[in-house]
Amino acid sequence: MMRKGIAVLVSALVLSTAMSGCGKETVLDGTETAATLDDTVNMTLGEFNLMLRYQQAQMESTYASLFGTTNFYGQDSGTGTTYGETAKESLLEQFQELYVLEAEAPNYGVELTDEEKAAITEAAVQFVEDNTEKTRNALGADQASVERLLTLATIQDKMYDVLTADVDTEVSDEEAAQKRISYVFVSTQGTEVDEEGNTVELTEEEKQAVRDRLQAVLDDAAESGDLAAAIEAANEEAGEDEQISSATEITYGADTTTVADVVKEAADQLSDGEIAPIVETDTGYYGVQMLSTYDEEATAAEKENIIQERRNTLYQEQCAALEENHTFTTVDSALDKLTFDRVYYVDTTATGTDTGTESETETDTGTESETDAAAE
Template structure:
């Protein structure tokens, strides 16, 4: 049977409300301890509520593509990720006093309201199936809110100053005529012949000559092969890792703005025609600065969290975890399913502030890294 979930009220970056659906059975494990951290027990139902939120998100993104295969392929990994996240939340909560983090009266009020709304929006069959009570839902919301606050606090002193020398990015336009092996409709590998490769190289040369002669890359490609498109990529002299083939990078470094490489670049992947779009791309540089700052924050978060995690006395009941299944499918509800289907996330402004909302995605990345 299907259960539905809808976004309704946001608390500290978390949209969290379920709606009723036709259900089968209930969980008798709700009050059992699925996690024990330094003697503190966390109930099965708390993990189950968190998992159903993750399940509905996954269903919304991938359900249409994978259908019945979604949970047979990704059920175990989804549970594992959720448990890692829950573990992280509990450990962060354990150390909140070290960063003077706590729930404000306003946080508590909004969490209480959201938990009550959750209870009001679900029928008893749904709540019983999940083992959901107002206190357990509030507990989940508390953990999300504390994690957001702790994430902000841990990275608050990270250096956010990034110079242009550190982040400066060049951007090139390129067209590739691929010589990679392909697979036919029967699954057999298809390898290009020397004559086919020579024809591709000739087409690449035509594009290069036309672009060097003043045509735009787009027009030059269209005249030769209208199935090809012009792509672009950015890189910097100080980048420690990049996806550009060394031959392409070396050729690009010799170019000024607008110039086309003197020759077609041959790589293992195919034949490349490259043009320097900008030897200094301000937009790409700004994006690189942001990535550098986020990397610093992620590194700082990991440094602090890893030390706490190593010292924690943590156990989880894997046998109990196995009893969480995906036989029922949770879905995000649409507005058509409920007149109160959505509300603005403006209600988060006082519960953890906009920073908490922004921190959510950063913390998710940190959790995924862990």
């Protein structure tokens, strides 16, 4: 679901393009029909490609920073198709939702205000001013396609509120209850390797020494009432090889999966401030302290999370029901023109608009390129 995201991102988009050394400019006919709703309403290639390339740039930036990869969308996903083609299919489903919601909006009394229409036009005009003709040609995007995309996003935003108006907002304390604990884990896995590169297992005596160090910390914590402080104090006196990781403070509830089950089971036996006996696992030992058996702030936040989950579920159910009343037909010959032999990046050096935004750079996968900077 692209709710709210499109309006923020596209209105703020500033692009620059870098073409390969051959100097050939790419011109995409953004007015070409890429899909139709009920054989009467056309989705243009330009509006679809604009969103596709923004998402591509976001993914490229993420994976480039994490793994140093380039042209992520052009890589095989392991299923015989590229990540880009998979993303394209997913985005088509989102656009189907957008178009169905627009068609159904009059039945729910949803329409754009004059102020919303003016804001959409202003954002689209800014997009045109902030981007070179070469960039717009490569995207197949113009003022009309940007306005169309922003209109669909605004309608979706308003329809979301209407379709989820009857969501159940009653959440009991029991359902949302969150506890707060502090815990630490010390490993009994060996850190040294032998000549063949295999990890050297700790001896039983060495494992006992690890357990004893943790027990001493827990004994101090039981007296002071502060596991984190007890660990810090122990580390100040311990050697480099005997350091214990800092305590982790976290909240959890009945459905929390981010906390190990053995930790939750031990913590559930405790009252506020109490320390659990050492929890032993195959790979190490846990030390656990209960800070609060009922964290009011975390519980209140969890209630909001539960309501939001209910709202999102209801929204998806409502959309699925509405989509059954419509047909959404894609034009493969048009969509096939959207390939992934180019890389789109977020250009963090560009000024962007006054909303404090990012920009994108598009480049061929060739080795030489010439940058045509975006207008500011």
